[in-house]
Amino acid sequence: MTSKKELQLAYGLAIVLLLVGILSYTVSSADVPEEPVRMMFQCSTGKVLFDHKTHTAESGYGLACNACHHHPEDSEDSPACRECHVLPADGSAPQICLDCHEADEIEMDSMMKKTDALHQQCIGCHKEQEAGPVECESCHVKYSF
Amino acid sequence: MLNQKKFIVSHAPFWHNGSGVFERSYHTIFAVLPAVILGIIHYGVAALGMVCLAVSSAILWELAFNRVTKQPVTIGDGNAAMIGIIFAMLMPATAPWWAVITGTFIAVVIGKHIFGGIGGNPFNAPTVAIAILMLSWKGIFDFDEMLVNYELDFAMIYPLTAVKNFGVSAIDVFSTGDLLMGKQLGGIGSTFGLGLILGGLYLIIRGFIRWEISLSFIVGVFITALLFNASDPAKYAGPMFHLLTGYTLIGAFFLATEDSPSPVNFIPMILYGFLGGMMTVLIRNIGVYADGVIFAILVINLLSPLLDKIRPKALGSGK
Numbered sequence: 213m214t215s216k217k218e219l220q221l222a223y224g225l226a227i228v229l230l231l232v233g234i235l236s237y238t239v240s241s242a243d244v245p246e247e248p249v250r251m252m253f254q255c256s257t258g259k260v261l262f263d264h265k266t267h268t269a270e271s272g273y274g275l276a277c278n279a280c281h282h283h284p285e286d287s288e289d290s291p292a293c294r295e296c297h298v299l300p301a302d303g304s305a306p307q308i309c310l311d312c313h314e315a316d317e318i319e320m321d322s323m324m325k326k327t328d329a330l331h332q333q334c335i336g337c338h339k340e341q342e343a344g345p346v347e348c349e350s351c352h353v354k355y356s357f
Numbered sequence: 358m359l360n361q362k363k364f365i366v367s368h369a370p371f372w373h374n375g376s377g378v379f380e381r382s383y384h385t386i387f388a389v390l391p392a393v394i395l396g397i398i399h400y401g402v403a404a405l406g407m408v409c410l411a412v413s414s415a416i417l418w419e420l421a422f423n424r425v426t427k428q429p430v431t432i433g434d435g436n437a438a439m440i441g442i443i444f445a446m447l448m449p450a451t452a453p454w455w456a457v458i459t460g461t462f463i464a465v466v467i468g469k470h471i472f473g474g475i476g477g478n479p480f481n482a483p484t485v486a487i488a489i490l491m492l493s494w495k496g497i498f499d500f501d502e503m504l505v506n507y508e509l510d511f512a513m514i515y516p517l518t519a520v521k522n523f524g525v526s527a528i529d530v531f532s533t534g535d536l537l538m539g540k541q542l543g544g545i546g547s548t549f550g551l552g553l554i555l556g557g558l559y560l561i562i563r564g565f566i567r568w569e570i571s572l573s574f575i576v577g578v579f580i581t582a583l584l585f586n587a588s589d590p591a592k593y594a595g596p597m598f599h600l601l602t603g604y605t606l607i608g609a610f611f612l613a614t615e616d617s618p619s620p621v622n623f624i625p626m627i628l629y630g631f632l633g634g635m636m637t638v639l640i641r642n643i644g645v646y647a648d649g650v651i652f653a654i655l656v657i658n659l660l661s662p663l664l665d666k667i668r669p670k671a672l673g674s675g676k
Contacts, residue, residue, distance in 0.1 A: 229412050249507065
């Protein structure tokens with residue numbers, strides 16, 4: 213039989229831990245770094261874990277932001293790949309292009325889709341530097357959990 | 358000769374040694390604290406929030422079930438809190454709040470209470486919850502993805518997906534000592550091997566869990582992994598890696614050992630644990646999941662009544 217003290221302990225735990233839990237979730241939900249540490253690309257051929265920090269940190273490869281986030285070249289902002297390379301289904305230009313360019317200035321045929329852009333960016337650089345994976349199964353995982 | 362007394366039992370009331378469900382629950386919570394604390398040190402406020410929410414929601418689900426079914430309130434025995442903390446140990450630190458609350462509901466209500474509560478559950482309650490969450494929202498258990506924003510002083514890749522996808526060369530970055538000290542990605546309370554072993558030994562010494570199950574589970578993992586490793590050392594990791602990664606140790610000491618869904622006699626316990634360990638490595642090495650502990654434990658839980666058929670011969674039965 214449950215004693216009164218045991219019940220009081222359970223009620224106390226439930227209330228105190230609920231409050232701490234809600235508070236912690238509220239605090240930690242805002243705790244996302246400004247610059248990504250690692251990124252998980254969702255791909256139909258298997259997810260790809262990309263170590264962003266290793267590529268950018270001085271102790272890693274020390275790449276400048278615009279080495280990958282290449283357009284516009286003189287911008288301090290680093291737009292995410294998807295902002296330019298996820299092309300609208302209706303054939304129009306992505307909104308980020310239209311922020312600076314007129315629609316008739318943009319040659320949509322030359323705009324790479326995100327998959328092609330990332331493959332060219334990653335594999336191209338790895339081949340050029342003779343470092344890093346170039347085979348499909350070296351990045352894309354078959355089993356994710 | 359006919360009047361010889363063979364077995365004498367005194368009549369009730371019997372003396373009670375004071376140990377009950379309450380002691381068992383809180384001693385288990387005490388035993389898992391080192392592993393949980395290391396998880397909170399690694400993952401900070403997010404892990405703290407997850408553990409707190411899991412324990413409190415597990416208690417509140419049990420209270421709600423007691424009220425709805427008009428049964429006596431059982432939260433005082435601490436079993437719901439224990440389910441909550443073990444469930445939290447298996448989750449990634451950044452698991453969304455709704456997954457935690459859904460998980461504790463599954464564990465407490467579906468895993469335990471609809472079978473009649475403590476002693477009636479055919480499966481370990483936190484294991485049922487994790488299995489259902491895994492199958493429903495598999496992204497939650499992709500530790501590589503869930504923990505992308507953390508940077509700690511060890512290789513930030515989940516060892517089991519690394520070896521399954523990229524082979525043994527991908528896990529050269531993990532030393533046995535590092536794995537033992539929890540320097541690996543995983544559930545917040547399931548990576549600190551040393552803490553889990555000490556916690557498990559504490560429960561064994563206090564008599565709350567059976568050493569036969571834990572040891573045979575570990576031996577099952579070790580032998581099966583050793584055979585796989587011997588067959589193809591470039592593809593299959595060695596036994597120490599399998600022992601110290603994923604849910605192996607928490608499974609061996611805290612999931613497989615629950616009384617209700619495990620056998621009671623020596624040989625059944627040994628078979629139960631060994632099969633669980635063997636199944637774990639089979640799923641990891643030739644199945645589609647990176648970790649096999651959860652499904653392996655559900656399978657051995659299912660086998661438990663069958664294993665209990667192996668009984669010692671009754672004294673004097675003559676057969």
